[in-house]
Amino acid sequence: MATAAVATASAVRTEKAPGIKPRGWIGFLFIAPNLLGVIAFTLIPLISVVVLAFTDWNLVSGLGGITFNGIDNFVAIARDPGFWHAIGLTLVYVVVSVPLTVVLGLALGIALNRPLPGRAVLRAIFFLPYIVNVVAIGMTWLMLMNPKAGLVNQVLDAFGIRPGWFASSHWALPALIVMAIWGGVGYCSLIYLSALQDAPRQLYEAADIDGASAWAKFRVITWPSLLPTTIFLLVTLIIGASQGFGLIALITAGGPGDSTTTISYYMYQTGFQFYRFGYASAIGLVTFVGVLVLTLLTWRAQRGRALNE
Amino acid sequence: MGAGLAAAVVPGCGSGGGGRSGALQVWGGVPAASGPGDVVKAFQEKFPQYPVNYTRFVNDDRGNLKLDTALQGGVDIDVYFTYSQGAMALRAGSGLAADLTDRVTADPDLKVFLDTEQPRSYIDNGKVKALATAREPFFVLFNEKLRQQAGVELPQAWTIDEFRSTAKRLTTDKTVGAYTVPDIARIALGPNYWYDGNRSNFGDPHFEQGFRVGREMIADGTAFPWTEVLARHLDAYQQNSFLTEEFHLWSTAPFNLRYLYDAKKYPHDFKVAFAPSPTVDGKDWNGGSFSNFIMINPKSPKFEAAWAFVKFWLTEGATPMLKGGKLPALGGVTDDQVITGMLGKEPDKYFDMDSFRRVVLEADPKLATDTRLTGFPEITLAVKQQRDLCWLGEKDPGVAIREVRRLADAAIARNERRP
Numbered sequence: 001m002a003t004a005a006v007a008t009a010s011a012v013r014t015e016k017a018p019g020i021k022p023r024g025w026i027g028f029l030f031i032a033p034n035l036l037g038v039i040a041f042t043l044i045p046l047i048s049v050v051v052l053a054f055t056d057w058n059l060v061s062g063l064g065g066i067t068f069n070g071i072d073n074f075v076a077i078a079r080d081p082g083f084w085h086a087i088g089l090t091l092v093y094v095v096v097s098v099p100l101t102v103v104l105g106l107a108l109g110i111a112l113n114r115p116l117p118g119r120a121v122l123r124a125i126f127f128l129p130y131i132v133n134v135v136a137i138g139m140t141w142l143m144l145m146n147p148k149a150g151l152v153n154q155v156l157d158a159f160g161i162r163p164g165w166f167a168s169s170h171w172a173l174p175a176l177i178v179m180a181i182w183g184g185v186g187y188c189s190l191i192y193l194s195a196l197q198d199a200p201r202q203l204y205e206a207a208d209i210d211g212a213s214a215w216a217k218f219r220v221i222t223w224p225s226l227l228p229t230t231i232f233l234l235v236t237l238i239i240g241a242s243q244g245f246g247l248i249a250l251i252t253a254g255g256p257g258d259s260t261t262t263i264s265y266y267m268y269q270t271g272f273q274f275y276r277f278g279y280a281s282a283i284g285l286v287t288f289v290g291v292l293v294l295t296l297l298t299w300r301a302q303r304g305r306a307l308n309e
Numbered sequence: 310m311g312a313g314l315a316a317a318v319v320p321g322c323g324s325g326g327g328g329r330s331g332a333l334q335v336w337g338g339v340p341a342a343s344g345p346g347d348v349v350k351a352f353q354e355k356f357p358q359y360p361v362n363y364t365r366f367v368n369d370d371r372g373n374l375k376l377d378t379a380l381q382g383g384v385d386i387d388v389y390f391t392y393s394q395g396a397m398a399l400r401a402g403s404g405l406a407a408d409l410t411d412r413v414t415a416d417p418d419l420k421v422f423l424d425t426e427q428p429r430s431y432i433d434n435g436k437v438k439a440l441a442t443a444r445e446p447f448f449v450l451f452n453e454k455l456r457q458q459a460g461v462e463l464p465q466a467w468t469i470d471e472f473r474s475t476a477k478r479l480t481t482d483k484t485v486g487a488y489t490v491p492d493i494a495r496i497a498l499g500p501n502y503w504y505d506g507n508r509s510n511f512g513d514p515h516f517e518q519g520f521r522v523g524r525e526m527i528a529d530g531t532a533f534p535w536t537e538v539l540a541r542h543l544d545a546y547q548q549n550s551f552l553t554e555e556f557h558l559w560s561t562a563p564f565n566l567r568y569l570y571d572a573k574k575y576p577h578d579f580k581v582a583f584a585p586s587p588t589v590d591g592k593d594w595n596g597g598s599f600s601n602f603i604m605i606n607p608k609s610p611k612f613e614a615a616w617a618f619v620k621f622w623l624t625e626g627a628t629p630m631l632k633g634g635k636l637p638a639l640g641g642v643t644d645d646q647v648i649t650g651m652l653g654k655e656p657d658k659y660f661d662m663d664s665f666r667r668v669v670l671e672a673d674p675k676l677a678t679d680t681r682l683t684g685f686p687e688i689t690l691a692v693k694q695q696r697d698l699c700w701l702g703e704k705d706p707g708v709a710i711r712e713v714r715r716l717a718d719a720a721i722a723r724n725e726r727r728p
Contacts, residue, residue: 059374061403062381146540167536169703256539257698272370274686275399 052281059277066278073282083283085258086266087290089173093262094241094294097180102233104181105188106226112189113196123193126186138250141179142166169259172252176260179247184240188233195229196222234298242291263287332360333614336376336389338368339601339633347629352621359614368392380405380606387609388618391439391602395689397431398682400604401438407605408436412616418624421639428500428678429599429638441599442622443635446674447491447586450551450559450569453661454579455484463664464584469493472558472587473522476531479557486531487558488547489538491586492596493519499594501681503688507725509717511710515589520699520706527700532556535700552577560586562597563651563669564634569660570653582661583668595674599638644670684720691716 028035053074056067077083112123129137144151145165153162163171203221212220245264248254254261254269261269263283271280339345341363349361366372373396380386380400391397400406413419413430422430422440431439449472451463459479464471469491476486494502494515504510526532533556538544548568551559552575559565568575586595603622605615627637631650636642647670648656656662679685695709704712 058399058403060377060381060399060405065403142540142542147536148540150540164536164701165540167539167701169698169701255694255697256701256703257694269690272374273690 049281049284052278053285054282055278056276057278058275060275069278073279074286076279077282077286082258082261082266083263086261086263089260090242090244090262090264093173093177093180093244094238097177097184097241098234098237100177101181101184101188101237102230104185105233106192106230108185108189109192109196110222112193123190127190128186129183130187134246135250137179137183138247141175142251145175166252167256169256172256172260176244176247176252180241180244184237188237191229191233192226195226199225231299235295238295238298239291242287242294332362333611333618334362334364334385334387335618336364336366336379336386338366338372338390338392339630339635340365343633344630344635348622348626351626351629352618355621356614356617359611359617361618377405383608386606387611387615388603388605390442391604392600394679394682395685397439397602397604398433398685401431401433404607405604406433406438407607407609407612407615408438409440409605409616409619410435410437412620413437413440416620418639419620425680427599427676428680431602431680439602439604440619440623441601441638441678442603442627443599443601443630444638444676445562445564445597445600445634445636446669446672446676447560447562447596448668449491449584449586450561451582451584452484452551452554452557452579453582455479455481455554455557456582463582463661465667466585467587469496469522469587469589473526473531476526476558477529480531484554485533485556487526488533488551488556488560490519490523490526490532491560493522493589495596495677496586496594497589497592499592499675500677501679502677503679503717504681504683504721507721509688509714509721511714511717516713517706517710520696520710523696523700524702524706528702535697535702539697539701548575554579560596562634563636566634566651567632570656572659580659580661583664585668585672586674593675594677596677597674598676598678600678601635684717684724687720687724688713688717691720 052066054068054070056069056072057065108126112119112126116122145153147153147162147164147167150165152165156162163174165171165175199222204217207217207221243264244262245268248260248262248265249268252260254265264287267280267283267287270276270283335345335349337345341349345363345365349363353359353361366376373393376386376389377396377400380389391400413422419440422437425432429441430437456463456479459481461475461478464475467475472487472491478486480486494513497515498510498513502510502513505512510516523532527535533543533550543550547559547561548565550556552568554577569577569581572578586593603619605612605619609615623637623639624641627635628642628646628650630637631642631647634651636647636651642650644666648662648665652660652665656665691713695704695713698704699706699709
């Protein structure tokens with residue numbers, strides 16, 4: 001009987017094999033609308049950026065106005081103080097905002113993992129900044145951080161501190177970093193929360209039997225089990241922070257001076273305000289490579305540690 | 310950036326796109342209800358053979374990009390407006406504007422557009438490519454209630470020093486004397502004041518003077534604190550602070566008068582009086598300009614209809630635009646039309662009419678319209694950035710203006726190298 005069943009199953013597989021090709025095409029038909037969108041709005045622009053990076057083009061002159069200029073744009077980037085200033089600001093923005101967001105997100109995730117009253121409501125509240133419209137966030141923070149009448153400075157007044165926030169070239173970037181952290185912590189905490197609930201319970205029980213302290217349990221059990229989540233968060237947050245644009249465009253427009261002109265905003269100014277699309281594309285390409293390297297380094301560093309653990 | 314190329318390849322998505330239609334397609338940045346709709350209606354009454362469709366684009370970076378890609382991609386646009394000088398140079402220099410020289414030269418009514426002393430047109434390599442439809446002179450507005458309380462005389466002619474001392478006298482615990490200082494370098498130097506030969510002109514001392522006077526007025530409390538301007542994005546909403554009497558002297562142009570004659574929509578309880586722009590070292594260029602340039606798409610198959618529309622707008626049709634504060638570039642409107650068009654239904658209730666007649670109707674200020682535009686957007690940004698730092702008190706005026714000069718020189722050199 002068993003032999004016969006196997007033979008029948010084999011025959012069925014053999015009979016269905018010729019049907020794979022048509023089913024594949026049907027599959028393509030199902031994903032075609034999305035695929036066309038990806039080709040039109042992601043793939044073609046992506047290839048265009050690579051091509052345009054080697055041109056001098058102002059868009060208004062049309063496709064006939066594209067002039068290939070070899071590596072001139074990249075040579076110009078190397079000598080462009082505005083580009084390096086923007087890279088510096090972006091690095092500060094990423095290096096300060098991403099680790100703080102992750103650390104605070106982790107702390108909040110652990111706190112929300114405990115049996116607190118109203119836990120579900122608290123989770124929703126902390127996640128809210130992630131889903132609220134960026135314009136609403138920007139306008140709210142603009143009012144909160146008004147140097148004269150804003151709530152933040154009224155509180156800080158008690159400590160004798162009165163930052164200029166968005167009206168100061170020294171405080172505008174820190175203000176954006178505060179907003180980025182506020183916006184990202186809830187998201188991180190939710191991701192950590194789901195990872196924490198997957199942590200192996202039997203290890204905690206064994207550690208309890210061995211009399212391990214809370215810190216020892218966190219260091220030996222919780223943190224290693226959260227490493228893949230941390231890597232995911234670091235990678236996505238680094239990419240997101242490197243591309244930060246919306247709040248800058250809305251609140252500071254790169255200013256005061258050029259104190260918040262991060263690389264994304266610099267690229268926007270170069271392309272859409274100065275109409276130097278070739279140069280802006282080259283900046284985009286260089287930034288892409290930079291972010292890729294940064295992401296790979298992060299991933300490799302964390303991966304190595306995970307293996308050692 | 311790739312999106313830019315993609316947009317250039319697949320242009321004109323959205324309204325106004327598509328194939329050629331029978332109607333003349335006109336794209337402008339002013340909402341149809343604020344004047345263009347009535348201009349189109351009047352044109353169609355006179356030229357019923359030319360149906361017109363007016364499409365509004367938002368006059369910001371995105372809106373202008375939409376217009377540029379639509380023009381480049383062959384979307385059905387016959388006539389369009391350009392509001393920024395930087396965009397005008399690009400469009401005219403990139404084959405997006407028809408040559409109107411012969412038409413302008415042949416028409417005695419339009420000869421004034423060939424004037425290069427106070428230009429009303431944009432001439433690219435000797436060819437007229439764009440014609441100003443509006444005249445927007447600057448003036449200084451006074452809050453009459455507060456002026457009379459302070460016992461300050463309404464000036465009929467004054468210098469920048471007198472402007473400053475007046476602002477000081479008008480400053481109280483509740484009201485700052487002036488929003489900001491008028492553009493001193495512009496008043497002294499006139500059109501194309503950013504350029505000197507193949508370099509920038511920021512070595513001229515009037516630029517540093519402008520930064521310095523602005524900074525000193527902010528420091529002594531007679532001009533609006535720049536921290537507040539930036540923190541509240543006040544540059545785009547100056548009218549709100551004028552109406553709520555946060556500041557007194559307001560150097561502005563006719564387009565802001567629309568906020569001052571409707572007390573229901575924009576509540577206030579004071580009349581407004583007009584003073585001319587102050588002079589600097591005996592020079593009296595006005596900070597305003599000829600503006601709202603109309604252009605014809607060289608790809609338009611309806612050139613005759615397009616030209617008829619352009620000429621109508623310039624010579625007889627622009628009266629409805631007064632409600633948006635746009636005085637016709639060629640005049641051609643009566644004083645009564647200007648008063649009822651620009652000052653609402655009850656002009657005597659909201660405005661000091663004697664000063665309005667003197668400053669707006671009877672005066673003929675020298676308007677400074679820039680026609681040299683190399684690196685214009687880059688220089689505009691450099692001036693704004695350094696002015697902000699200077700007026701926040703973070704940078705010395707001399708240091709700030711030297712940085713502007715360095716950035717402007719670099720922008721001019723870079724753009725003049727481009728093919």
